[in-house]
Amino acid sequence: MLRPTIVFILFDGEESPAGTPDEQFEAKGLRGSQIASRRYSNAEAMILVDLVGDRDLAIPREGYSDERLWARLRVAARRSGASRAFPPREQPSVLDDHVPFVRAGVPSIDLIDFDFPCFHRSCDDLSAISRESLDATGETIMELLLRL
Numbered sequence: 272m273l274r275p276t277i278v279f280i281l282f283d284g285e286e287s288p289a290g291t292p293d294e295q296f297e298a299k300g301l302r303g304s305q306i307a308s309r310r311y312s313n314a315e316a317m318i319l320v321d322l323v324g325d326r327d328l329a330i331p332r333e334g335y336s337d338e339r340l341w342a343r344l345r346v347a348a349r350r351s352g353a354s355r356a357f358p359p360r361e362q363p364s365v366l367d368d369h370v371p372f373v374r375a376g377v378p379s380i381d382l383i384d385f386d387f388p389c390f391h392r393s394c395d396d397l398s399a400i401s402r403e404s405l406d407a408t409g410e411t412i413m414e415l416l417l418r419l
Contacts, residue, residue, distance in 0.1 A: 282304050333364060337379055
């Protein structure tokens with residue numbers, strides 16, 4: 272039996288060049304994911320793991336995230352005992368590395384906790400990270416991958 276291929280990609284170039292107006296972020300930023308989305312446009316799914324280590328982890332569905340894939344993630348979270356980390360509510364849409372995949376027609380979800388108090392601050396270091404949150408995220412993703 273053939274098993275599906277899982278590709279891990281570490282994106283670089285999310286930020287747009289200094290001085291780029293916000294309205295040009297999608298065109299001039301997300302450089303790594305724009306290239307990868309063309310290469311993997313036939314992917315079955317894309318899971319963006321971004322800000323998942325917060326001690327008080329709560330990752331609602333991000334607005335651009337695929338509803339069906341998100342529902343499957345919630346089932347996986349229940350199976351892995353991590354339902355609390357993925358509450359059944361929605362947060363606003365954000366231009367992030369999943370958007371080029373969404374535009375390419377790949378079902379995509381962005382796992383991002385915007386309530387992380389150290390977001391883009393100097394306190395964003397390993398002391399702000401929770402092993403339990405990382406474990407809940409990893410176990411949930413593993414459970415989801417087993418059933419894709």
